[in-house]
Amino acid sequence: MTDPVYSYQSLHQFAHSIFTRIGCSTEEATLATDVLLRADLRGIDSHGIARLSGYVRLWEKGRVNCAPRISVVHETPSTAVVDGDKGLGLVVAPKAMEIAISKARLVGTGWVSVKNSNHFGIAGYHAMMALPHDMIGIAMTNASPLVAPTFSIERLLGTNPIAVAIPANEQPPFVADFATTTAANGKLEILQRKNQLAPLGWVQTSSGEPTTNPNETRQGGALIPLGSDREHGSHKGFCLGAWVDIFSAVLSGANYGPWVPPFVAFLEPPNDPVGEGIGHFFGAMRVDAFRPAVEFKNHMDNWIRRFRSAATVDGQDSVIIPGDPERTLHAQRVEEGIPLNQKVVDDLEDLGKRLQIPFSQA
Amino acid sequence: MTDPVYSYQSLHQFAHSIFTRIGCSTEEATLATDVLLRADLRGIDSHGIARLSGYVRLWEKGRVNCAPRISVVHETPSTAVVDGDKGLGLVVAPKAMEIAISKARLVGTGWVSVKNSNHFGIAGYHAMMALPHDMIGIAMTNASPLVAPTFSIERLLGTNPIAVAIPANEQPPFVADFATTTAANGKLEILQRKNQLAPLGWVQTSSGEPTTNPNETRQGGALIPLGSDREHGSHKGFCLGAWVDIFSAVLSGANYGPWVPPFVAFLEPPNDPVGEGIGHFFGAMRVDAFRPAVEFKNHMDNWIRRFRSAATVDGQDSVIIPGDPERTLHAQRVEEGIPLNQKVVDDLEDLGKRLQIPFSQA
Numbered sequence: 001m002t003d004p005v006y007s008y009q010s011l012h013q014f015a016h017s018i019f020t021r022i023g024c025s026t027e028e029a030t031l032a033t034d035v036l037l038r039a040d041l042r043g044i045d046s047h048g049i050a051r052l053s054g055y056v057r058l059w060e061k062g063r064v065n066c067a068p069r070i071s072v073v074h075e076t077p078s079t080a081v082v083d084g085d086k087g088l089g090l091v092v093a094p095k096a097m098e099i100a101i102s103k104a105r106l107v108g109t110g111w112v113s114v115k116n117s118n119h120f121g122i123a124g125y126h127a128m129m130a131l132p133h134d135m136i137g138i139a140m141t142n143a144s145p146l147v148a149p150t151f152s153i154e155r156l157l158g159t160n161p162i163a164v165a166i167p168a169n170e171q172p173p174f175v176a177d178f179a180t181t182t183a184a185n186g187k188l189e190i191l192q193r194k195n196q197l198a199p200l201g202w203v204q205t206s207s208g209e210p211t212t213n214p215n216e217t218r219q220g221g222a223l224i225p226l227g228s229d230r231e232h233g234s235h236k237g238f239c240l241g242a243w244v245d246i247f248s249a250v251l252s253g254a255n256y257g258p259w260v261p262p263f264v265a266f267l268e269p270p271n272d273p274v275g276e277g278i279g280h281f282f283g284a285m286r287v288d289a290f291r292p293a294v295e296f297k298n299h300m301d302n303w304i305r306r307f308r309s310a311a312t313v314d315g316q317d318s319v320i321i322p323g324d325p326e327r328t329l330h331a332q333r334v335e336e337g338i339p340l341n342q343k344v345v346d347d348l349e350d351l352g353k354r355l356q357i358p359f360s361q362a
Numbered sequence: 363m364t365d366p367v368y369s370y371q372s373l374h375q376f377a378h379s380i381f382t383r384i385g386c387s388t389e390e391a392t393l394a395t396d397v398l399l400r401a402d403l404r405g406i407d408s409h410g411i412a413r414l415s416g417y418v419r420l421w422e423k424g425r426v427n428c429a430p431r432i433s434v435v436h437e438t439p440s441t442a443v444v445d446g447d448k449g450l451g452l453v454v455a456p457k458a459m460e461i462a463i464s465k466a467r468l469v470g471t472g473w474v475s476v477k478n479s480n481h482f483g484i485a486g487y488h489a490m491m492a493l494p495h496d497m498i499g500i501a502m503t504n505a506s507p508l509v510a511p512t513f514s515i516e517r518l519l520g521t522n523p524i525a526v527a528i529p530a531n532e533q534p535p536f537v538a539d540f541a542t543t544t545a546a547n548g549k550l551e552i553l554q555r556k557n558q559l560a561p562l563g564w565v566q567t568s569s570g571e572p573t574t575n576p577n578e579t580r581q582g583g584a585l586i587p588l589g590s591d592r593e594h595g596s597h598k599g600f601c602l603g604a605w606v607d608i609f610s611a612v613l614s615g616a617n618y619g620p621w622v623p624p625f626v627a628f629l630e631p632p633n634d635p636v637g638e639g640i641g642h643f644f645g646a647m648r649v650d651a652f653r654p655a656v657e658f659k660n661h662m663d664n665w666i667r668r669f670r671s672a673a674t675v676d677g678q679d680s681v682i683i684p685g686d687p688e689r690t691l692h693a694q695r696v697e698e699g700i701p702l703n704q705k706v707v708d709d710l711e712d713l714g715k716r717l718q719i720p721f722s723q724a
Contacts, residue, residue: 178597227594232563
């Protein structure tokens with residue numbers, strides 16, 4: 001049985017109506033929907049419309065403010081701290097990235113740390129906002145604790161993704177966007193749904209033993225930092241996740257580490273917060289703050305061509321340039337629609353009934 | 363047989379004399395020696411005095427200029443591109459980091475990309491220069507191609523390390539410093555010397571097969587990006603290495619990817635360079651460009667204490683905070699001296715004879 005397919009337009013209309021219904025202005029509902037659905041277009045299905053009802057449940061609990069006053073609480077020529085006022089990360093994040101871009105326009109680079117926000121969709125969206133300005137974009141966020149540092153059995157970090165978007169000229173841009181764990185939680189959720197085993201190195205049990213059971217994270221187990229184990233560099237993955245956590249939250253005044261509030265509404269945030277909401281970090285660097293943009297972009301073309309044409313191991317067509325698979329899928333799904341898992345469809349139908357906005361296949 | 367031990371002072375004096383002999387000013391010889399030996403103090407033996415004769419051989423080939431005119435060739439309030447004039451990376455890098463720090467003082471952050479340089483010792487040294495200024499420091503460099511991107515059999519990237527140094531208050535600083543490969547080349551060299559096997563996931567053969575033979579890199583094999591294989595996220599390690607390469611070299615105008623000139627003098631640089639020398643990238647961010655420094659540092663203390671005291675898997679004392687092992691070793695080696703492998707001692711004795719500066723145990 002294949003998954004039912006929905007047009008981008010129909011999903012956009014539905015999500016937009018939902019965001020409007022829970023109090024977003026038309027402009028902010030459009031922005032939130034654009035960010036959310038970019039995940040579906042790029043094939044990061046776990047972060048797209050599948051999360052819509054999750055955002056609504058957070059709103060129902062009073063943990064999301066759909067009419068936030070997003071403000072700069074501190075700044076220098078190249079930096080700012082933004083208070084998201086409990087807004088949707090889907091709205092707070094692109095607004096914060098705009099500030100980074102404005103600062104880069106004036107002084108070469110802009111760096112914005114954000115507190116008091118919520119989950120922001122895919123990091124890649126925000127990093128890619130820099131590209132039309134001939135800037136390099138960087139985006140990171142902390143997230144609900146699911147990951148145990150090397151040698152630990154406690155879940156102290158989120159999957160804390162990093163995205164870096166770099167413009168080229170004739171070639172499409174370089175867009176890396178990855179969780180700092182061996183595997184993103186979304187990949188684990190797919191295995192859970194399909195009742196399949198995980199490769200060793202993705203998950204550990206509550207006592208820190210390696211396991212292939214993708215459901216261990218629901219029984220006190222944890223995801224593992226990129227590297228899988230100490231011998232293969234999991235301490236480096238831990239460093240990356242820690243870096244993201246500190247830049248996103250210790251710099252801004254958000255919650256960090258195990259204090260990050262959970263995305264799921266049925267879990268309460270810790271009652272001893274060390275900051276406000278969750279944190280993000282954004283950077284924008286004008287390419288011509290370093291060398292003429294056309295020179296840089298021509299060399300990026302050369303870089304990308306050289307790596308794409310590298311000799312491969314048997315059975316592989318080419319080295320994958322970061323961003324290539326997502327861009328291909330994006331183009332395809334805009335044309336052919338977005339397949340949704342039946343559980344997601346059921347969830348959206350329920351949500352639609354609850355908020356009296358019918359969800360139907362277009 | 364235990365390795366002979368040398369005092370820090372005696373090694374410093376020897377290296378300083380060598381750098382002076384090949385044309386460094388007293389000031390620059392001191393700087394180069396400080397940077398070089400910091401690697402030995404912190405236990406990254408592969409990047410310390412073991413490399414001294416390598417730098418001299420590059421100088422003998424005319425590939426290192428010991429009286430460089432290091433200059434800023436382009437800048438904005440928060441950025442600069444530095445031309446290292448073929449200088450020792452050990453000298454060019456800290457001078458470039460000083461520029462990043464000066465810019466951060468004025469506009470909150472400073473970002474410097476460097477071309478026309480050489481290998482710069484350990485990234486951690488340069489990142490840590492930010493700490494006394496209550497700044498966060500970042501340092502990266504590209505390096506001789508040794509690493510195959512995921513799915514490739516070609517060596518297109520160096521081990522491209524990243525260092526991030528973050529100040530705390532009562533706690534020692536957070537200092538991450540790691541190669542973006544599963545294992546640093548230095549670790550492989552140790553196995554080669556001891557004739558021991560490497561864990562699977564560190565090295566691949568010339569046809570891209572997994573291997574435990576640490577000598578495969580001398581037979582067309584390659585190091586593997588952090589993650590070890592596609593299933594365990596090696597494409598993320600590739601993204602990291604690519605990021606370092608692009609920030610260090612495509613931004614500055616240095617050589618990138620397979621065009622990076624080799625560190626070893628017996629291999630000639632590619633005859634179709636795409637830039638000048640090798641590249642580095644440095645960042646400095648004033649903590650109080652985001653929030654009051656004391657507030658930030660107290661939260662860093664809290665972060666560090668919480669992670670250090672996390673519950674551990676059986677047999678482990680604690681989660682290792684990045685920078686802890688290196689700092690402990692540093693304190694110990696300043697007191698007790700630095701053990702050198704006999705091959706390194708022989709090499710330094712040869713070097714001393716050649717340049718008429720006796721190398722002797724203190």
